[in-house]
Amino acid sequence: MRKKLGMIVILLLWIALVGCSASSPSNETKSSQAKPSPSGKAEPASGNAGDMVKIGVVLAETGPASGLGKPEIDAIRLVKKKLEAQGGMIGGKKVEIIMKDYETDDTKAVLAMRKLIADEGVSVVYGATQVSTSIALRDIALKNNVVFLSGAPIGQLGETVFQTGQTSEVLIQQMIDYLKSKNIHTVAWINARDAFGQSGLPIMKKLAEPNGIEIVDAEDFDASATDMTVQLSKIKAKNPGALIVWSRTPGAGVVVKNFKQLGFTIPMLQSQAAANDAFLKQVGADGEGVLVQGSKASVAEQLPDSEYKNRLIQHNQEMMAEYNYPGDIFTTKATDAMNIIFKAIEAGNTTSDQIRDFLENQLHEYQGLSGTFRYTKENHAAVDDNGVSLLPIHNGAWSYSK
């Protein structure tokens, strides 16, 4: 009985502690705010007073999407570490990066985003790992007039929402250009039945026809399934000239294995979601010749000499030193997002409105690690495809052909 009593006391203390910690940030915001609104909700956009800028980050560190969220989070931790090493100051402003793990749970992501905006008073948020979550966060950002940099490709943006990394249109166009260069006119499509997987096919359908490419079959599979033989058998019967796979690991890797087993000989093109070393390890020798749309960071050593190449190599070295794996499409994207925000702050912009204006009018042509940014007022998604390339797997490693 004493044991039980102890447990209950601990539990009550726990709840009290959480209650306090959950409500304490509001006091800070309250005191730092010029005039707290009667509802206790921070007034967005005008939230940050002068010399303090808060950046929110909402990513999936745990849960099913953690495979993609982890490199993004590691990259941002690296940026944060470097920032703190120089005293956390940029252009005379104190900058704080607040990171939230949403556990691959949309509800938690929404609550975290609201907390960042209302309780912490962030000026800008970067997120999320998944397409669906990014859409949910986009709406909150728009409602509160806060700048949101979407890490996942979400199609429709908005006044304060920007797309980091390439849009799916740009990436699929790159695939289509490759097919045309190889004189392939029929293609089969297979995707995972999750938000990223489902987002690709409509775009492919839109782009295929004007480019003279026919989609002979489109299949999908459960994101956690361990066998895609059924879908691939159906595709084989349609005799396509190439196969495009739009899925993250492990599904993307299972397709490669089944593809090999069924004796396909056509080219296979994989999306950016498969562009990490984990995919290489998973497919092993079966991956020979598979083309994956990945970051040029993965083949930095093989690129022609340039300042860009040196920056990629430096990024790889920093990632290796800290986390024991090189940069990839996710780390470059997340790093770029932080860097363009820093650039805005350096130029003296601290509020959401100012940062948005900066990104629209003053960023001009920014050569990031993931590609060249060309944001304008009309186009919040302009990132060139020069940071990504279709990388053939050769001898269990990425190779570069261009």
Add this chain to the structure above:
Amino acid sequence: MRNRKQSFYAGRSKVFLSIFILMLLVLLFNDSTNLYGILTMIGIYSIVTLGLSLLMGYAGQISLGHAAFFGIGAYTSGILTTTHGVNPFLSMICGVAITFVIALLVGIPALKLQGFSLALATIGFNQIIYIVIISQSQLTGGASGFSGIPGLAVFGLNLSENRYYFLLVWMIVLLIAYVSMNIIDSHVGRVLRGIHDSEIATLTFGVNISAFKVQIFVLSAVYASIAGSLYAHFINFIAPPTFSVVASIQFLVMIAVGGSQSIWGAIIGTAAMTFIGEGVRTIVPLLMEGGGQVEVVVYGVVLVLVMMFMPKGLIPSLKNVWDRSGFSRRSAMLAKGEERRSG
């Protein structure tokens, strides 16, 4: 029987009163949007678990499919208000109506099954609904989710502010708890407890058990649907993973942690699980480095410990402690007096 009855009903006005006072205290002293958000989610999940605990604790039936009803409510509200511009409260009623019909169709055959077969059938139902939501992307937005769902407004008062939404949700929780208590109190409740203790014995009294089971199943589904609608208007965005079997399992965990033999166990369990999750995320990073997965492990450890040391859930354990403390003698006397007056 008398003793048992007391544990069900004793001091019920007291519990209502304490929740009410807690609500007022929160309103008076809290300015954090985040805390309102968390409390609102506890309220919304409590509505689901209240229904499930009726089904589980009183009718003795395990359902692992209630996240599907939660989803039907959420998607009906979302689609009707956003795509067709229907009034949110009307949409909520439509959601309830649709859930009612589906729950009836599922419940009549499913509740003829026993034990784990019923659990499996409800898992299957949940999976089917989940797949339909993902595949009907024209209607539901598919895996990318359904966005742009409006908040609620009553008489021009915008409830999308976390503070007001918190009030609304908890009023509904109290209302639903009240309805549930009355059901337990009624003839239906006695039959339900009979089913829980011994189906065969109840059957021999000439009671149509399956009709009662189906009724309570449908009622709990309707609760889940209402909670789903409230969720959709609160988060303003819905996506399929929120309504998967994993969510159904989480509802079950909440009830088991709180204790399924009391209506209040559902609410206590829901709150406890949420606060354990929040607490782990607040406290663990202070103690050690290691990122999110360490927090997940600690959460698991806490869950296992709670179930090991309080196998009947928090409510009976809390009651035990209460009984042993000095207060209880006085309150027991009060309760006795109350009972004499009311009974």
Add this chain to the structure above:
Amino acid sequence: MDFGQLMQFVITGLTIGSIYGLIAIGFVAVYNVTGVLNFAHGEFAMVGALTSISLIHAGLPLFLSIPLAIAITAFLGGMIEKTTLSPVRNASVVTLIIITLGLSIIIRGLGYILWGAYPLSMDPFSNNEPIHIWGAVLIPQSMWVFATMIVLLGGLYVFFEKTVFGAALKACVVNRKAAELMGINTKSLSTFSFIMSAAIGAVAGIVITPITSATYDMGLFLGLKGVVAMVLGGMNSLTGAVLGGLVLGLLETFAGGYVSTAYSDAISFAILILLLFFAPNGLLAKASGKRV
């Protein structure tokens, strides 16, 4: 109808079905003795698979690392039973199930910390040149999975039906009190059943890994399918579990192949529910004659 395709669906269905069946056998082994539906069972498959991969990477040969991984997993199973389930033997079934749910969260979290989020793969046990049968393709590892399942099924059948120890284990579930009165130490038998089931889970995880590759969260998916196969087979029948797994695998494959891949899971679940209505105690209820 394309015969080669039909053949392919049969082969694929049986392969997937054997995977589900292997997992379901482990569920039954624990349920038969302790009456607990062990939700952490899928995690045993994960631990077995990832441990053996680590041992292989450490330089151990295949024939050593596999038994070692199985032994480690079995030890883990025993430890878990001793520390968390044995002390609360008399708690309700739901409480015990929730404890196993908590355990699965812990093991999965530790799996992530130890092995990371990314899938790891293992080389096939034997030459992996696909075999062509009537226009369909069969990979040798599938035969390994199928054979393992049959061997395990046979071994367990002999164990439960023909040995005294096995009979004692079975007596536990029929009537625990009576078993205790007969002088059977139900406590240590419960621990033993967890050790056995963990070992079976590890075997399953290892033998399927060359086909599916292994991730820290593979247990969730496998566990769900395994439970379905087990209930379909009638909860306490080993043969039923295998049959349930095969039926589930074939259902999914044919629904995916001939109706719609998007709805294959939904269709197979719908058929399952119908099957439950007609055979509420599982496919093999009549054969085993158990009706409570």
